[in-house]
């Protein structure tokens with residue numbers, strides 16, 4: 254069996270470290286507060302938002318929940334974000350995506366103050382990441398870096414291939430691996446000879462969005478495989494973008510789904526909230 258990269262255990266470690274830190278901050282008179290805004294009641298979003306509130310409660314972060322009706326207008330949402338930008342008590346602002354179609358998500362993200370942008374989605378946060386300046390980093394790719402580091406996997410000098418180029422995962426993931434001195438290739442839907450490209454990878458990060466797409470033919474022997482995908486199959490069981498059973502005999506380390514990258518996203522959101530309060 255390869256090394257199983259245990260996101261449940263590593264995210265629990267991070268949350269416990271943060272809990273202790275928040276306790277110390279409280280003793281010094283500093284509290285941490287996250288505002289979470291959800292528009293409409295998409296069931297998947299409600300689950301995510303609830304998990305975020307639970308993580309806040311565990312760590313000792315105060316969470317303010319804004320559950321707004323589906324009909325909320327762009328102007329009303331902008332007004333709320335601006336009010337929260339001004340509120341000294343609020344350290345982080347998270348607007349749960351996707352927003353209803355009549356709202357311009359990019360405009361809302363740009364309204365969030367970069368100092369409170371705990372999702373790391375604001376163009377200023379992304380720009381800071383690209384030039385290596387201090388700023389908030391998108392939580393899922395930041396979580397992948399923590400998984401690698403805390404599992405003792407060296408990134409410097411390695412061939413890293415990221416499949417997927419989304420603004421939330423693929424692009425920031427590639428920049429973070431570069432920042433850790435990896436040699437980085439980004440593959441995507443227009444990449445020719447994908448198997449040839451992915452078989453170069455010492456570290457393969459898969460964020461394609463297609464269930465069990467990556468089998469052992471895509472993977473170099475002894476590679477480290479990080480699976481960012483999350484799907485439900487026909488039997489209602491969770492699976493990733495990687496065919497775990499087919500790949501596991503070939504790799505040196507791999508993240509399971511569930512219990513790999515998934516739990517790290519919230520842990521890194523909590524990390525960003527604590528940093529926002531420290532600033």
Ligand code: GUN
Pocket residue numbers: 301347348349350351372392518
């Ligand atoms: N929807 C799905 N994932 C996320 C996330 O990480 N942040 C926000 N704001 N919305 C999401």
